[in-house]
Amino acid sequence: MAFELSVNIEYMFQEAGERLEDRIAAAAAAGYRKVEMFFTSGRDVPSLAKALADHGVQMMSLLADPRTQLFNKETHGTFRDLFRQAAEDAVTLGCPNVVVGSGPGVPFMKRAVQLAHVAEAVAGIVPIAEELGVTAILEAVNTRVDHPGVLFSQTIDAVTVINAVQSQRVRLLYDLYHSIVEGEDPAEQLAQHASLIEHIQIADAPGRGQPGVGAQDWPALLGLIRQSGYTGVIGVECYPTLASTPDALAYIRDLAAAA
Template structure:
């Protein structure tokens, strides 16, 4: 049986049934029993209202994201602009009490070998790590799949994000392992995760195929949570999915039972 663990919910994709504003979604997530939440970038959000809802409910904002729409870290001329985005996002994270800032690579280029591109990205992240260190924030490097959701992205496999983290060699830079992206990209979590768990500071999940809530696809979730226990991952698990039913609270009931072990006990 998997050990009970905290779940974090992405408020961009979920609890949209509570309204368009993130503050309402925080309250809905808290009412559904979640104590952590995640959002994308911060620069276009009402941070005062969000902070108020977090304080009111006791929900902890767990991750925010450096806006990937302008990020292409394989191009050195983008690095200064990227660092400006990192500074702004880290400042917002500190304001909101959020310990993690997620970084993606942006698209690859066809005219440089892959190790060269990873090396250039590593240079940018190493500079960003100094900003994170000053603010007591951890940067999370995420690999996302190219087969379905992010065609052309550089960091598409777990080994890519691991290479960046090892290249920077800072406790302020760690891996975000997204099990959904890993599976869609053709990886086997039972093989990959034990090899990299020492670098993993956060795990995200959704079901596959379809990126719906856990239980809507083909992934064996009791086995997946048991794997997290087996490899010694004790942190939160972030759910980043598109609910397949109108009520997010209803959609996430199954994974809440799996996360507490009650689904296994009942089967």
């Protein structure tokens, strides 16, 4: 069974212009029926919803603001408001997943205490997720290259919070690029946390280019994903190294179709 790919239109199809609506059209013209984005703040959500409907494309994920310092309990009320807005926009866009990050950590508080505080914050958004029918997917991102200082730097950080909250509305976004850059073994992570994974994202490493331009063995990695039992969509979140996004994604698209 092949893997379907979704494409992040913040990074890809930039050749179509600045408007995400035009990038949605370009993705559809290239044969992609799933897309992802970051923030909806400051964007015309109804216009995006119309573009998705017009071109038969589904939005797979968008972000709640990941910069909120969730270790700090004073931010939890604001976080709930931010999550609700993102979740309401997700509903408008027909998007099932809202990505949640931890925000930065601090060196003066024990890690276990910080994660416990994050778990309290995430537990507080469960009623919103249930009300609106979306899933909060928690993502760990690397601190070595892209996100210095973030609290969720290892997959186990997000998993610890998910296990503490114990809700089917709180699941794991496993990003192979971030995991590899942090020095994790994807085979171990996929085997250990398969039951919690709601969505998977990929890019090559080093460099975060499209799969096929870095050092990773993509036939082997797709095999690991398949062996884990994951059958969902795989999100490509990379910086294309070619001017044409379809050309840049040709290798991984062919590989995923044959997986």
